[in-house]
Amino acid sequence: MNRPIDVAPGRIRPRRLRRGALLRAMVRETRIAPEQLIMPHFVLPSANGRQAIDSMPGIERLGRDALLEQVESDAEIGVRNVLIFGLAGEGEKDPVAGAASDPKGAVPLAVKEIKKRFGEDVLVITDVCLCAYTDHGHCGFLDDAGRVLNDPSLEQLTAMAVAHAEAGADVVAPSDMMDGRVAAIRDGLDDRGLTETAILSYSVKYASAYYGPFRDAADSAPGKGDRQGYQMDSANVREAVKEALLDVQEGADMLMVKPALAYLDVIRAVKEATALPLAAYNVSGEFSAVKAAALRGWLDEARVVRENLHAMARAGADVIITYHAREALREGWL
Ligand code: PBG
Ligand code: ZN
Numbered sequence: 001m002n003r004p005i006d007v008a009p010g011r012i013r014p015r016r017l018r019r020g021a022l023l024r025a026m027v028r029e030t031r032i033a034p035e036q037l038i039m040p041h042f043v044l045p046s047a048n049g050r051q052a053i054d055s056m057p058g059i060e061r062l063g064r065d066a067l068l069e070q071v072e073s074d075a076e077i078g079v080r081n082v083l084i085f086g087l088a089g090e091g092e093k094d095p096v097a098g099a100a101s102d103p104k105g106a107v108p109l110a111v112k113e114i115k116k117r118f119g120e121d122v123l124v125i126t127d128v129c130l131c132a133y134t135d136h137g138h139c140g141f142l143d144d145a146g147r148v149l150n151d152p153s154l155e156q157l158t159a160m161a162v163a164h165a166e167a168g169a170d171v172v173a174p175s176d177m178m179d180g181r182v183a184a185i186r187d188g189l190d191d192r193g194l195t196e197t198a199i200l201s202y203s204v205k206y207a208s209a210y211y212g213p214f215r216d217a218a219d220s221a222p223g224k225g226d227r228q229g230y231q232m233d234s235a236n237v238r239e240a241v242k243e244a245l246l247d248v249q250e251g252a253d254m255l256m257v258k259p260a261l262a263y264l265d266v267i268r269a270v271k272e273a274t275a276l277p278l279a280a281y282n283v284s285g286e287f288s289a290v291k292a293a294a295l296r297g298w299l300d301e302a303r304v305v306r307e308n309l310h311a312m313a314r315a316g317a318d319v320i321i322t323y324h325a326r327e328a329l330r331e332g333w334l
Helices: 014-018 021-027 064-076 106-121 150-167 181-191 209-218 238-250 261-273 284-295 301-315 325-330
Strands: 037-043 050-052 060-062 081-086 123-128 171-174 198-205 254-258 278-282 319-322
Touching: 014 021, 037 064, 037 106, 037 325, 060 064, 064 106, 081 106, 106 123, 106 150, 123 150, 150 171, 150 181, 171 181, 181 198, 181 238, 198 238, 198 261, 209 284, 238 254, 238 261, 254 261, 261 278, 261 301, 278 301, 284 301, 301 319, 301 325, 319 325
Parallel strands: 037 060, 037 081, 037 319, 081 123, 123 171, 171 198, 198 254, 254 278, 278 319
Antiparallel strands: 050 060
């Protein structure tokens, strides 16, 4: 070992800074603030209703009335950023996700009510994707052979984003992974004078088994096939940088890496390659895995959640989307 000659053994002791809670807090390198967290919500197309999601304990699909109550009590504890996912109404799914752009659909109605009640006190982000509204469950249109058609899908994705923005969404977040959708959505918004609506692009979204619980929640699993033809291969990191840089060129305001915990190196790579704010999506399967173990008493949930949040922030996430947001703030886990 190469020790400088004048440093006596034992002179430098890193443990001095770990001696007490105040000292540790003072020199802590990473802090998570409530403003960085985003709480996802699954909203029903009805005013009423509350449905548990078996694979996501503590998370429910909410009708608008329950959603407003939840958003209000969350805001009181500091959860002020929400990400809204919509569910299709009974018999509303079709091959081209017609209901996705309905101004009276689950998302526009919920957004309108949230903005009316909370105004600038709650930031509303909406997920833009067709899979909860297509009868085949894919994120874009299909050809006769069952392949996802890129360019024809852009129009409906844009119409969906416009419907959300017109309802008052502050930010739209396309998660479909079609090429060119950020540019198409930006043009569509700007053409209608919606120049202030920001785009948080799911730039780097992997084809992941960690989305399993979400697909139960949003009823958005593909009927046939999988999403590997449009979502990314978990083996790739240079491709993540390519996707992120493309979204920067297309006019994205913020970028995202998803999932988060199995892709910390990707978060770091994208952070270093771009100058936009970066979100990490701590996805449903990551939440449910922790929850399941915690419910069996196998893990200390508070400490595991805190560690995971630190990991994402250390890797470079400026913003973290997590189903643990409410509990983390309510229980003081940060
Ligand atoms: C829709 C969408 C998905 C997620 C966010 N938007 C599912 C998917 O792509 O299959 C996953 C979120 C989560 O697992 O928490 N395309
Ligand atoms: Zn989708």
